[in-house]
Amino acid sequence: MLLLGGAVVVVLGVSLFLFMRSADESGNAGHEFPDDWFAMALGDEKIAQLKLIGKPMPPLDVVEWHNGELKPDDLKGKVLLLDFWGTFCAPCLAAFPANNELYAKYKSKGVEFIGICTNEGQENYDKVIALKKPEYPTARDAEFKTMKAWSAQTYPLYVAVDRKGIVRAMGIKHEYIEKVIEKLAAEKAE
Secondary structure (H helix, E strand, O other): OHHHHHHHHHHHHHHHHHHHHHOOOOOOOOOOOOHHHEOOOOHHHHHHHHHHOOOEOOOOOOEEEEOOOOOHHHHOOOEEEEEEEOOOOHHHHHOHHHHHHHHHHHHHHOEEEEEEEOOOOHHHHHHHHHHHOOOOOEEEOOOOHHHHHOOOOOOOEEEEEOOOOEEEEEOEOHHHHHHHHHHHHHOOOO
């Protein structure tokens, strides 16, 4: 019986591997960028994220904006970098200064950053904003609707959306965000 359980795990693991590899003929796991540019999501989260790539972005159902509220019309024709973060997440908090630098560098090139505080610990949202001082628009996912729509379960989760509103990359490692932004910013809006 124990052996059968192990066999099921192996079959599921192989199936997930084949699904990820078949997502794109270049061997990239469902995206046009090199695999090593991405943090590894697992299981259902990875499958759900792969299903979003190449599709129109899900809605953002957020509240309590800092640094200006962004409405859907404000996002048209812009490259978006979404930063899903949690108040409990040390790497998320450590990334604010670098995110501010990237935002300052690219906002004049039609790139918009949006920080989305989600998951547990949102009672500390205002304290974190006051302490870390993000310079880009940041909001709170009060009812976790955005987290669910975007399959955001591990943090930080960086997502890139092109000027047409299509999700192009999910789970970008921080050190590769700028390369993804540069590629998408160079593309013309139609």
